[in-house]
Amino acid sequence: MKRNRITLYIDLLFCLVIIPLAIMLLPVDRWITNNTAFLITLVAYVYILYFVYRLSCIPKLFMQKKYIRIFILLFILASITELLTYFPMPAEHITDDIRQMTTKMNIRKQTIWFFFLIVTGFSLAIELTFELFRQIISKQEIEAEKNKAELSLYKAQINPHFLFNTLNTLYALVLSGSEKTESAFVKFSDILRYMYSQNESELIPAEDELNYIRQYVDLQKLRLNHHTNVFLSINASSGKILIPPMILITFVENAFKYGTSSDTDCKIDIKIDINKEKLILETENAVMKKPENKQPGIGISNCRKRLDLLYPERYKLENGENNGIYRVKLEIDINN
Structure with missing residues (x-):
């Protein structure tokens, strides 16, 4: 027109x-x-x-x-x-x-x-x-369709990856006969409902994603003993800000995957700050487990690709290990 x-x-x-x-x-x-x-x-x-x-x-x-x-x-x-x-x-x-x-x-x-x-x-x-x-x-239209297809592929890869790790958590609770098992399955069903209700959404309110992360952290706490301390700090001055779904969970998930222990004291620290200008995620955990291979995990790799497509030249991602502590800092300019 x-x-x-x-x-x-x-x-x-x-x-x-x-x-x-x-x-x-x-x-x-x-x-x-x-x-x-x-x-x-x-x-x-x-x-x-x-x-x-x-x-x-x-x-x-x-x-x-x-x-x-x-x-x-x-x-x-x-x-x-x-x-x-x-x-x-x-x-x-x-x-x-x-x-x-x-x-x-x-x-x-x-x-x-x-x-x-x-x-x-x-x-x-x-x-x-x-x-x-x-x-x-x-x-531009061809590139946009290609990017959309790639985003769908990356999201489809993230979900099975997340589900596999969460099912391992539930399996461990069942084997141990923990009284927390029923509560864990309730939380897991809420997580599944969220994942598949937002599966087709490109952007969602930040408060929905933050509630999802809270539920995930609570679910992980159910399987942990006193040796692992988890600190979650969320500061959202505007929960209506739109962000991509499932963009933060990979870093939170990796903190639990490699930063927990059943016999050694350790700590996981997660901080999320969202305002009208920026989204900042910081995670810090002791490296209690090493990946079987030294190649980057599929979760972080997919997150980088999604960020490249969704926020080109508008995000910074720093992650790495130093003195046995693994740190992640993701900063996204969401104002543009």
Whole structure:
């Protein structure tokens, strides 16, 4: 719709401003008197030529490699233009002054070809510009669809990864016969309900994601003994801020995966701060377990890819181990 409006404005500019101004450069008064039919024919031809170019869209034909069609079109238009230069002048208006002027300068022929070149150049420039915009918009749409598909894939990979680890927690509670098992399954069902209710959502209120993280942390606490202390601090000045679902849980999950112990004192510290400008997540945990391989986990890898797609050049992610302590700091500019 917007492009059609721009096209209309350009057509009006050409037809109502540029062409009338160009015609005013001609000896209109003399031509109206001496050869009215020629002047009317010339003006009509200029407008017809312009819309022929606009409808044929030569740059698009060129992109499609339809060179023969372009050649035929230009040949026909050039031939018609040349024929127009032989437009007869009424004998009664041919004076010695006019005959002398025609002999020396051949104004009429130059004028016809001048208008032909002006219309051709303007039309091709406009169509070339529109074709470039079409190519850019098409690439952007393709890239947007690709990014959307990738986001869906990454979210689909995150969910099974999370479920696998959570089921291990429930399994451990069942084996131990813990009285916390029933409460754990209630929390787990709430988590599942949240995960699949937000599965198709690109953005959700921050308060929903924060409640989800609280439930997850509570679920993890049920399986931990006194050796692991968990501290969760959430400061959300605006819970209505929209954020991507399941974007924070991977870092929280990894803190529990590698930072807990059943026989050694350890601590997990999670801080989340959300305001209208930024989202900041910080986690800190002692490294109690090492991954079996040294390759980055699928969860963090997918989070990085999602962040690249959702917040290009608008986030900072620092994570790493130092002196046996693993720290993560994620900062997202959510104001843009």
